[in-house]
Amino acid sequence: MKSETPLDGITVVDAASLYAGPLSAMILGDFGADVVKVEHPEHGDALRDFGDYPEDLSFKWVNRNKQSVPLDLHEPEAREVFREVVADADVLVENFRPGTLEEWGVGWETLSELNEDLVMVRVTGFGQTGPYSDRPGFGTLVEAMSGYAYSTGQPDGPPTLPPTAMADTVSALHSAYAVMMALYWRDTQGGHGQYIDTAILETMFGVLGDHVVEYDQRGIDHRRSGNRSSRTAPRNTYQTKDDRWVAISGSSPSIADRILRIVGGDDLAEDERFATMEGRLEHVEELDEVIQDWMREHTREEVVEIFEAHEAALGPVNNMADVFDDEHFDARDAIVRVEDGEDDVAMRGVFPKLSETPGRIDHSGPEKGEHAIDVITEHTDRSAEEVRRLARDGVTSLGGDEND
Structure with missing residues (x-):
């Protein structure tokens, strides 16, 4: 029987937070991978309390299709559960500072011995090596350090950062792409597991490919040109009679x-x-x-x-109201409504579109701990009551009525 989605049977453990790592896992989950979301039992992923929203709106879409299994990796028992779950997985995505997982005894060397087929994605601001590797790295920093902000904005204005998680998104796409190459090599070329070193700085720098060769060959350091282009004219935004x-x-x-x-x-x-x-x-x-x-x-x-x-x-130049009302966006399912408890929530759809095995969204980001019992009992030898005991000890947490 053919699979309905291309990644059916692939298990991904998402032990990352905020955007870049979790977005990588989300992309894989959109196309059928079974994604286990590991987050802190008390605080959860930082996206659960991100911005000035009254609820975790960012978390709902970035962590759609995932199963929440909180684990406090500072605790030895949590690390043991983590090792056992990862030993049964195909992919691990993490974004701790280089060396942190090694200090906890759950780094690449340990996990690859437990699971020689494991593909481990290590997402950091600056990579696992190099002079900056120990620095905390966020998308905003690498959007600046990559050269992107320097070249963006009006000629007489300051360097301009994007109003979205651009660097994280670009990084996530590269990480998901690398995962597929690693799985292909593992599963069709007689290979084995490996780790992927994703530096958000490098993926954002990659956007500036033309700037690199221009600087080297012609000494041109691209300067801010607003909405104009140094290569094309006319190219700009223009205001119409009705102030659009x-x-x-x-x-x-x-x-x-x-x-x-x-x-x-x-x-x-x-x-x-x-x-x-x-x-x-x-x-x-x-x-x-x-x-x-x-x-x-x-x-x-x-x-x-x-x-x-x-x-x-x-x-x-559309605002979001225009996009929601645009017939082309509607025809392409660029915005979809996803069940979210007793209500539903709009979020970006799944892309690219595969003709035979399209992606899908089954649910929005889960309640913290919603799947802890099911996942831990499935991937380890622990019983449901043992998982409840771990929750009482603060090693994990349980969702819904289980916490009562």
Whole structure:
């Protein structure tokens, strides 16, 4: 019988917190992996108390499809349970500071002896080696240190950080990709387990590939250019008559020509200043002024309709209300409603879309300790009553009525 999802039968232990590590495990869980979420019995994952929300909204989507099994890894009994669960797993994701798990006797050398097929993902800000490896690393820090913030923002403004967990998300995608390569080598090439050293700094630095070769070959240190590009013109955001915004990109000659004809007719399209990309970049101020003047004469809806009619590249600058109301997002299930107790909650959908084994979301992030008894009794020799005793001792915690 064929599996409904591509990772059926793969067990992942997620012993990470916040975004980068848990997002890696979430991606695997979206495509069928059985994900065990290890978190602190008292505090849980930091995402349970993140931001100024009245409830754990971030936790609900980042930890969807997972089973919560709290373990206080400071305690010897908890580490023993952890070793036994990991010994029965395919993948372990962790983001403790380098050396922490080794101090607790549950590092790579120990766990790989227990489970030679284990793929261990070690997610840290700066990697397991190097001068910065002992530093605490968060997405914000590496977004700055990678060079990303330096090149982002308005020319006369400060370096600009993204308003989302961009570095963590990029890192998670790379980690999930690496897991699949490691599993493929293990399962189809006669290989065995291995550990993956994911440095969030390096994955974010990878976004700046063009900047690396430009600096080396041409001595160019990319400077902030707002919404413009050093390679393409026109490329910017423009305000419309109704105080909305649109973005355009004339990265190909045919698209640039269509844009020029829309906003200035044949005269503008045939103006020698704008006939080539080099010319458009040289005269970008004049070009942007012409486009902006035209935009101010039309509402955003009119602009979108005109550009679509001429097959010119343009996108409305959507806020979240726009996204929720967008028929394309709806048709692609980009936003899905997921059962959450007696209610449901909207969250981003599963992507990419596989034709034969698509991913799915079964439930939102679980109650802390909700699955402790089921998972521990399944993966170790302990009985349900022994797990309850561990909870009374603070080694784990149980969800729902079990805590009464």
